[in-house]
Amino acid sequence: MSVPPTPGAVWSEMLRGNARFVAGAPQHPRQDVERRNELAGGQRPDAALFGCSDSRLAAEIIFxxxxxxxxxxxxxxxxSSDSVIGSLEYAVAVLGVPLIVVLAHDSCGAVGAAIESTGPDAPNLPPHIWRQIAPIVPAVRRVIRSSDSAATDGVDVIEVGREHLRNTVTxxxxxxxxxSEAVAEGRLAIVGAxxxxxxxxxxxxxIMGDVTDTAA
Structure with missing residues (x-):
């Protein structure tokens, strides 16, 4: 039986894949007919990735x-939501992934909508959209409190995104x-990127947990 990869080994490989993507030299691995047939009987992914639905964040392409x-x-x-947590727990407990990557991005529409929603003249949003972005609002208010400006016009969008990312991992x-037990035991790490x-x-x-690649 092969030894399962460590969180550090998986994260290092994801960084190498991202570097290839950035350089314009992706390998497009494991995307052929043989791989498709190999997976028909089951899956054993290297990592779980929880990211924004933005069309520019195609995880397999980025990494x-x-x-x-x-x-x-x-x-x-x-x-984060019950369905998200349940899906990530399934990835850890059943599929045995050693790494969870939480992937945010700049120019996020949801973050922008959360910032706009805190303004004094903010329009009412459709209820389902409001419920989706409401968990981002605490990050907006925290950034506003820590800044010199009390108005949403001066809010640092990038900092709100970072604060929300930290909140999501927490x-x-x-x-x-x-x-949390898997992280404490060293079987799992979480990277917010x-x-x-x-x-x-x-x-x-x-980074929560150890992502040191001892084999590198």
């Missing part, structure tokens, strides 16, 4: 991965005993 490599969960603004750990749309790079912002 130069193939079929069966990533267990992907997405919604607008990468907002919420995953607080909401799931299964996930920001994707830069113009550059194509995934920049780690928060």
């Amino acid at each position: 130069d991965k193939g079929l069966g490599d990533l267990f992907v969960v997405r919604n607008a603004g990468q907002v 919420e995953i750990l607080h909401s799931s005993e299964l996930i 920001n994707y830069r749309l113009g550059e194509g790079t995934a920049i780690p912002e928060i």
Whole structure:
């Protein structure tokens, strides 16, 4: 039986894939007919990725991965929910992934809508959209309180995105005993990263657990 990869080994490979994507030299691995047939009987992904639904965040392309490599969960603004936590727990407990990547990005529409919603003349949003972006609002208010301006016009959108990313990782750990125990035991790590749309790079912002690649 092969030894399962460590969180560090998986994250290092994802960084190498992202570097190939940024350089314009992706390998497009494991995307052929043989791989498709190989996976028909089951899956064993290397990592789970929870990211924003933005069409520019195609996870397998960004990290130069193939079929069966990533267990992907997405919604607008990468907002934690029961369904998200349940999906990530499944990835950890059943599929045995050693790594969860939470992927945010700049120019996020959900973050922008959350910022606009805190303004004094903010229009009413459709209820389902409001419920989706409401968990981002605490990050907006925290950034406003820490800035010199009390108005939403002066809010640093990038900083709000980073604050929301930190909140999301924290919420995953607080909401799931299964996930937090796996991190504490060293079987799992969580990386919160920001994707830069113009550059194509995934920049780690928060790391929970050990992502040291001892084989590197």
